[in-house]
Amino acid sequence: xxxxxxxxxxxxxxxxxxxxxxxxxxxxxxxxxxxxxxxxxxxxxxxxxxxxxxxxxxxxxxxxxxxxxxxxxxxxxxxxxxxxxxxxxxxxxxxxxxxxxxxxxxxxxxxxxxxxxxxxxxxxxxxxxxxxxxxxxxxxxxxxxxxxxxxxx
Amino acid sequence: xxxxxxxxxxxxxxxxxxxxxxxxxxxxxxxxxxxxxxxxxxxxxxxxxxxxxxxxxxxxxxxxxxxxxxxxxxxxxxxxxxxxxxxxxxxxxxxxxxxxxxxxxxxxxxxxxxxxxxxxxxxxxxxxxxxxxxxxxxxxxxxxxxxxxxxxx
DNA sequence: ATAAAAATATTTGATTATCAAAATAAAGGA
DNA sequence: TCCTTTATTTTGATAATCAAATATTTTTAT
Numbered sequence: 055x056x057x058x059x060x061x062x063x064x065x066x067x068x069x070x071x072x073x074x075x076x077x078x079x080x081x082x083x084x085x086x087x088x089x090x091x092x093x094x095x096x097x098x099x100x101x102x103x104x105x106x107x108x109x110x111x112x113x114x115x116x117x118x119x120x121x122x123x124x125x126x127x128x129x130x131x132x133x134x135x136x137x138x139x140x141x142x143x144x145x146x147x148x149x150x151x152x153x154x155x156x157x158x159x160x161x162x163x164x165x166x167x168x169x170x171x172x173x174x175x176x177x178x179x180x181x182x183x184x185x186x187x188x189x190x191x192x193x194x195x196x197x198x199x200x201x202x203x204x205x206x207x
Numbered sequence: 208x209x210x211x212x213x214x215x216x217x218x219x220x221x222x223x224x225x226x227x228x229x230x231x232x233x234x235x236x237x238x239x240x241x242x243x244x245x246x247x248x249x250x251x252x253x254x255x256x257x258x259x260x261x262x263x264x265x266x267x268x269x270x271x272x273x274x275x276x277x278x279x280x281x282x283x284x285x286x287x288x289x290x291x292x293x294x295x296x297x298x299x300x301x302x303x304x305x306x307x308x309x310x311x312x313x314x315x316x317x318x319x320x321x322x323x324x325x326x327x328x329x330x331x332x333x334x335x336x337x338x339x340x341x342x343x344x345x346x347x348x349x350x351x352x353x354x355x356x357x358x359x360x
Numbered sequence: 361a362t363a364a365a366a367a368t369a370t371t372t373g374a375t376t377a378t379c380a381a382a383a384t385a386a387a388g389g390a
Numbered sequence: 391t392c393c394t395t396t397a398t399t400t401t402g403a404t405a406a407t408c409a410a411a412t413a414t415t416t417t418t419a420t
Contacts, residue, residue: 058335063323065342070226072349075269079353092377108398116228121378123399145386145397170216172348173341182211184334185341188326189218195325196225200233245406261369274407276370298368298415 088132094158096125097151100135101159105150107140134158233318241285247311249278250304253288254312258303260293287311 077091089097099114100106112122126149129135134155140146151159174182230244242250252267253259265275279302282288287308293299304312327335 058327058339059320059323061339062327062342063319065339065346066323067319069342069346069349070223072346072353073223076349076353090376109396117377118379119398120380120400124377127399143387143397147398166216166220167212168352169345169348170212170219173215173345174211176344177337177341181337181341184330184337186211186214186218188330188334188338189215189222191329192322192326193218193222193225195322196222196229199321200225200229243405262367265369270406271408272369273371273409277406280370296368296416300369 089134089158093125093129093134094162096122096129097134097155097158098162100129100149101151101156105148107146107148109146111149129155242287242311246278246282246287247315249275249282250287250308250311251315253282253302254304254309258301260299260301262299264302282308 077094096111096115099111102114108119108122108126111126112119115122117125126135126137130137133152135149135151137147137149140148173185177185230247249264249268252264255267261272261275261279264279265272268275270278279288279290283290286305288302288304290300290302293301326338330338
């Protein structure tokens with residue numbers, strides 16, 4: 055019991071830290087060395103749909119619009135995104151990825167794909183179910199315990 | 208297969224984001240509102256042993272010593288840690304938690320305990336094994352794929 | 361034994377990410 | 391038209407961080 059506890063705890067901590075480190079560094083070395091982690095996150099958030107308003111993206115990223123303005127400024131300057139005003143409501147500004155930006159989005163998607171593949175491959179269907187239900191429990195724990203913080207509304 | 212992929216991917220993404228958000232916010236509201244996330248991480252890194260050198264802690268946290276100096280300055284100012292020079296080798300500076308700092312460390316430990324409990328409770332021994340081996344696979348994936356980045360020392 | 365090199369930490373100067381509050385601009389009533 | 395709300399950007403301030411320069415002490419090589 056107590057053994058399981060510490061093994062599981064250490065695994066979760068290690069994996070979490072690994073992901074943080076990988077995100078921080080995977081860029082620097084590679085072809086996309088002019089992007090920071092936050093910029094990649096922004097690209098991810100923009101990329102989900104074909105075009106989104108600044109407000110929507112800011113909410114997704116949980117940053118203020120002021121912060122997002124600066125982020126998008128940089129992405130535009132570097133050629134990963136473009137902005138244009140809505141014709142119907144000239145207050146709103148849309149942002150969307152350029153080809154170059156979409157490339158980054160797809161690269162990131164591929165990373166996820168590989169990651170999940172590496173887990174799933176080698177698990178039986180039974181084992182797969184157990185893994186999923188365990189992770190659901192973990193998620194449930196967070197939702198219950200930190201409802202106020204996590205509530206998206 | 209493809210269903211599993213997206214379920215698993217979403218679970219992992221959600222959990223990762225939950226943890227980030229909880230860490231960022233759990234403090235603000237609570238009793239420890241004068242601590243930032245990075246400061247709590249520093250407390251964690253210091254707290255593992257009873258006393259550690261600045262260099263060791265910086266390496267653990269993967270920040271430069273310049274950064275750590277400033278972090279520890281603040282922790283000392285706020286009463287969570289204390290510094291003293293080694294007598295054997297007067298170049299090295301030790302840092303260690305005060306009672307107040309240890310309290311934070313223990314609070315964080317308790318959080319982990321609860322989290323793991325919430326997963327383990329309700330799993331059979333068989334299921335526990337599967338969960339652990341799946342997570343080990345995930346960790347292995349990262350280690351293999353990002354060896355250079357993740358390699359410590 | 362002394363001078364040069366290495367190790368440990370701090371200081372300094374700069375950059376990046378971020379927020380809150382003020383400013384700008386457009387839309388939608390009364 | 392004038393006021394209010396909505397959407398965004400600008401401004402000013404603060405945190406975290408790094409790399410390079412500096413200071414102190416220890417180790418090494420001659």
